[in-house]
Each structure stands twice: as C-alpha cells, then as structure tokens.
Amino acid sequence: MNRTLALIAAAGSFALLFSAFGFQYIGDMAPCKLCIWQRWPHGIAIFAGVMIYAFGQRVWGYLGAAAAFVSGAIGFYHSGVEQKWWEGPNSCTSSPVGALTPDELLNQIMTAPLVRCDEIPWDFLALSMATWNGIMSFTLFGIWVIALRRA
Numbered sequence: 498m499n500r501t502l503a504l505i506a507a508a509g510s511f512a513l514l515f516s517a518f519g520f521q522y523i524g525d526m527a528p529c530k531l532c533i534w535q536r537w538p539h540g541i542a543i544f545a546g547v548m549i550y551a552f553g554q555r556v557w558g559y560l561g562a563a564a565a566f567v568s569g570a571i572g573f574y575h576s577g578v579e580q581k582w583w584e585g586p587n588s589c590t591s592s593p594v595g596a597l598t599p600d601e602l603l604n605q606i607m608t609a610p611l612v613r614c615d616e617i618p619w620d621f622l623a624l625s626m627a628t629w630n631g632i633m634s635f636t637l638f639g640i641w642v643i644a645l646r647r648a
Contacts, residue, residue, distance in 0.1 A: 498555045498647070499643070502641075503545075503561060504546050504550060506546065507545060510540075510543050510568075511539075513634070529613060531571065531585060531614045531627065532612075532614075535568050535571045535630050535634075536568075538567040539568055539634075541564040542560075542568075546561060549561070562638055562641035569630070569631045569632075571631075572629075575614065579615055579625050581615060585615055
C-alpha cells in the first residue's frame, strides 16, 4: 500500500469536510439532511488516513476507499434530488427536546433554518455542492484504490 497516496486521499476528505463547515459557519449556509450524510464518510476516511499513518495496515485503505465511495454515492443521490429526478427523504431530524418549556421549544422551532434537500443554495460552473462532493469523492475513491494497488 502506498502511504503517501492514502494520506493525500485522507487530506482530500479533510479539505472537503473543512470546506463544508466553512460554507456552514462562515457562509451561513445551514446543511440539509443529505449534506450531513455526505460528511460522515469523510470523517471515516480521515480516520482511516490517520490509522494508515500510525500503523500502515492495508485494511484501513479499504475503509478509506469505501468511505469515499459512499460519500460520492450520497452526493450524486443528493444531486438527483436537487434536479428533481427522484424524491429525497421526507423525514426531518431535530435535537432532543430535553427540559425545554413549550415556549422555548416553539422558539427553537421557529428560529431553526428551513433547509430543503431539493433546493440548490450554491453552485459553481453550474454544479451544486452535492455534485462537486460526488465528483471529488469518487476522485478520492480512485486515489484510495491506486494507493491500495501500489506497494
């Protein structure tokens, strides 16, 4: 396994995840449910890269490749939802209610940003963030595969 390529792929996932948080916290673009789903595999790929750096075991390369592939697949699925080619998830998630009073809960609901998976909040070269994530994630998948094939 080529450690350098594996670390480049993990760094690519870090860059994508860093960019996503930048859009969220600096660009004030709250993520939708599918955006969040695309982030988790990048975290796993970063973890795989750290494990490869520390231990160099090949199994972590397979985990990194699988994670990049999953994020790319979710990205293209999300892109299809944005283009109205198919429907996205119709469920919502929320934080735990806990010990909130009814007034506090209503205020939390009313101030929460409404983020739809089928709307494109930003694009570059006529491609949405979800599409770019799909493209870049499958590119990272390719780098992971090449890293696994090279000794």
